[in-house]
Amino acid sequence: MADLNDADPAKLAAARAAVALVEDGMKLGLGTGSTASVMVQVLAERVKAEGLRLRCAATSQATADLATSLGLSIETLDQIGRLDMTIDGADEIDPDLNLIKGGGGAHLREKIVASSSDRMVVIADGGKVVERLGLFHLPVEVLEFGLQGTTARIKAALDEIGLDGRPILLRKRDDQPFITDEGNLILDLSLEAIPDAALVNRTLNALPGVVENGLFIGLCDQAFVGRDDGTVVEL
Numbered sequence: 001m002a003d004l005n006d007a008d009p010a011k012l013a014a015a016r017a018a019v020a021l022v023e024d025g026m027k028l029g030l031g032t033g034s035t036a037s038v039m040v041q042v043l044a045e046r047v048k049a050e051g052l053r054l055r056c057a058a059t060s061q062a063t064a065d066l067a068t069s070l071g072l073s074i075e076t077l078d079q080i081g082r083l084d085m086t087i088d089g090a091d092e093i094d095p096d097l098n099l100i101k102g103g104g105g106a107h108l109r110e111k112i113v114a115s116s117s118d119r120m121v122v123i124a125d126g127g128k129v130v131e132r133l134g135l136f137h138l139p140v141e142v143l144e145f146g147l148q149g150t151t152a153r154i155k156a157a158l159d160e161i162g163l164d165g166r167p168i169l170l171r172k173r174d175d176q177p178f179i180t181d182e183g184n185l186i187l188d189l190s191l192e193a194i195p196d197a198a199l200v201n202r203t204l205n206a207l208p209g210v211v212e213n214g215l216f217i218g219l220c221d222q223a224f225v226g227r228d229d230g231t232v233v234e235l
């Protein structure tokens, strides 16, 4: 377990700002990724110091394992039901608080958990803030079954909305296809710029074989962006 003293100061500052919103008795969604991991550590510290009683659902097995190892108890989303707040990281945040997520391959569960929350709070360092989404690859979780056909449908659908010729790569880890917590694959789309994120979101999710894409439209309520000097900007 990494020591919080060694944590990236921007991520730590953002995590502390979000965890300050947590109140006793809350039902929380815990995000995935390096920033969310710092947040889980900060949260565990507060729970220990203040004896907070929380109910938590995790957006990935990795987060569930980390939280459990730090003494937080994790329940399934169905056991908890509606959540008060989810705190998660992001790969890109635009001025309207629309996001690209899924750099860690957890965007399917992350979107379900965020959609089950009254409030989604994003934590990030300044490198994640963009004027327009799309420079970061857009992760799309797909079924392994019929992968070639699904890839062709995605390409054709992108062509139709003017995003033609964009590279689509099967995500790999250690030279093997990356497998998500749900046992699916991820295609990373290099779109460069997404002029209409809602249209891309709708278009991709309508295709057979697509499980979920990493665009979070209208889900994020608040973002804390940390800086290296430990200060935080709220978006």
Ligand code: 5RP
Pocket (backbone or CB within 6 Å): 031, 032, 033, 034, 035, 036, 088, 089, 090, 091, 100, 101, 102, 103, 104, 105, 106, 107, 110
């Ligand atoms: C995982 C995610 C992460 O929140 C996103 O990739 C940001 O990760 P990090 O905090 O490590 O930069 O969406 O699926």
